[in-house]
Amino acid sequence: MAGRSSRDMTEGPVFGHILRMVIPMSFGIVAMMLTGIVDAYWVGMLGTPQQAAVQMSFPVSMLVMSVAIGLGAGAVSAVSRAAGKKDFSQVRRIATDALTLAILMVGAVSILGILFVEPMFRLIGATETMMPHVTDYMTTWFAGIVLIVGPMVASNVLRAIGNATVPAMMMVLAAVVNMILDPFFIFAEIPFIGLTGLGWGVSGAALATVAANAFTFLLVGWYLAFREKLIDFSWPGFGEVWHHWGEIARVGIPACISNTFNPLSLVIVMGGLGMAQFGDPAVAGVGVGGRLEAFGIVPLFALSASIGAVTGQNGGAEITERVRRAFLTSFAFCLAWGLGVALVLNVFSGPLAAAFLPSEAGQDVARLYWLLVTLTVAGYGITIAASAGFNGLGRPAYGVAITSSRAVMVVIFAIAGAWIAGGPIGVIAGMALANIVSGLGTAAYALTRAPMTAKGGKARRTAAAPADPVSAASE
Template sequence: MVLGMIMMMSFGLVDTFFVSLLGTDPLAAISFTFPVTFTVISLNIGLGIGTSAIIGKLQGAGEKSESQHHATGAMILSVILVGVLAVAGYLAMDPIFRLLNATENLMPYIREYMSVWYVSSVFLSLPMVGNSVLRACGDTSMPSIIMATVGAINAALDPLFIFGFGPFPAMGIQGAAVATLIAWMVGASWIIYLLAVKRQLMLPRLLTIKEMKTSSMHILRIGLPAAGANMLTPIAGGVMTAVVASYGAEAVAAWGVGNRMESIASIVILSLSMSLPPLISQNVGANNYQRVEEAYKISVKFVLFWQLCVFILLWLLSDWIASAFANESEVETLIALFLVIVPLGYGMQGVVILTNSALNAMHRPMSALVLSVVRLFVFLVPCAYVGSLLFGLRGLFWGTVVANLMMAAISFICFKRALLAYRETQEGS
């Protein structure tokens, strides 16, 4: 899972690195795209959660035919929903990014990048949901291999299309999106062949309307709340980007690099959040509530310790990382400032992420959704905004740490209450 996450996160980080070589404006432009691109990715994550839950249950019950139908439905559903979201995003591109406070000089870069990225997002949906099918069927290695290969293709093509080489034209920031499009097209073709032909985990045909309706209802019942919870993050990220934008393009560029580093620094948390739910679900089904609580607490302790080590490492390497991603001294200074403050809250943020995963595993997706709303819009955005008013950009960074600390405590309490309520409900029935 860690390897798969590294490959997934590498797309944005590699794109950010090569685009940073073009200058501050292109780097600021691609930083503005993060909330929008992550919104689409969040939809795929939610659909993957719903798909995994349904396919895993059917596989465990030995209902192979139903599993094939639902896997096929999940793949078709992902293309339809992501396609609709991509078209809407393309048509509303200018108002969306102006709402994020993108300046006119950055809009040409944003249009170049996003016009291609929206097309690639449809192909992105297939490997993401398809990998969920594989994991639900017990295979965690092949998804990582697919992501590693696709990530390597993206990394290899980035400099060719961005800067040009031989027959490849120099396309600037748009070249990064073209490289991503080609990489995801390879991934989409691979996963369809693997699922439909080689392993026969999905049907090699389209579903009927009736079949599609049945599979979609099952997947969306779990997937929509999960997708909603994930999509709140980029919405809050958009608000945060708008606040940061008031400090100039240099601040936005630094914020974008910092967010990419956060993705890499949180890989272990995210991997654990995907491996913890099956353990919790199985033990809840076996009425082994003591083991559920034990697994959750062990995971929380590990994440707090691990992320403290990550914070120390980022703090020590902050100047080196900043110089690697910045061409201007002001951007370099702001990146370093981000890395010595914000990562301090990653461990507490990990507690929130693990709690949400545990609640989804206990079939309480709405509880997880409420926690996400509270974390982002009751704590994170207000604390960061107030901090920025009082102490500028440094105060905004410290505001995120304070918000994660308070939310971690609330999440821990919510899990214990949810587990107790679940036990009482099951014992009462």
């Protein structure tokens, strides 16, 4: 393909390509999750207002990062479909335009974020004690957001051409550098080891994240430009660039919207109409149950980040049978892995619940969550894999329909369950039922009714070629 480590995924075992991408991606996701835990630990040592400020920033930062995820999905779709057609000049051009679009869009978000950080966080409820720390943290984070998003989009481009190892290495490297820099940037005197640090407090935590990602951005940028030769330094004209931006946005914007449905549904379910009405132990039990489940199903998240490249390349090559096989084997993987995670969590449910939850009531809820929701989590995996697979085909409307319908089911079934059962078991049973119905429905539709062909945007209009003067003279 474009470079030495690119992979043609239109040949060879379909699930082999998927598995080859899922394994390294899983390590990368775990590394990033551990970074969040380490950040929270060090910031917590500064004090409660500082810890609260950083936690308050999480929903806003995730909202901004959803833009990056959407741009990445759009880049994967456009690049992989061009790769499947073996149009390698377009692969280079689209990859370059995807990075340019990401930098420009996130740069605009960065400026707006810095200008409005204080009124924005006052609006969502930051207290006076939190506000100085929120401002310090988020101003630094917004200032460096381009350096955080850049390697994410670049890694998506690499995955689109079948290279999953380098993106995973970059994620692990960024996580390790971040964790090393954290105590040096946060504390004037580093706890436990007594070394002198920079003492920048919460802004130091944000700067550690920015610096780590800036380092990996340099590395992955070099790799894209000089190893894979995926950066096109020529100027094709604004018309072509605009066309590629539109094609990336055609998939990226719906993908961004899709990413908000699942967390939004959980916010509602955990609120006053759902779990919160049954007390703090119930909320804590579901929270701990969900967090441990999330670690267990990392490969399902990795699958959703990988399948789009496989469906995109094969859809671009018009090999519909391989596209269908990608969906079928992915769904089977979700089922097998989900049941395996449920088995492990339920076997060790007693000691795990006791380790994380002080109250017996909370422990009971966590064990119930693993028994019902985690047992059916394959349904959730199927929905996110299918959504990503259709995004790869350039059919984002299917992804939005799948994720939104599951989110609606989660809310309706959980609230109805709370009303019918009058306790946490109703909410949990409702969430499990939503997994079952959405998973079965998605699998049935994707494998029997949904189109397996790739879909591109409108063709770009080009000026008519000038008449051949020799031919014109002879007429």
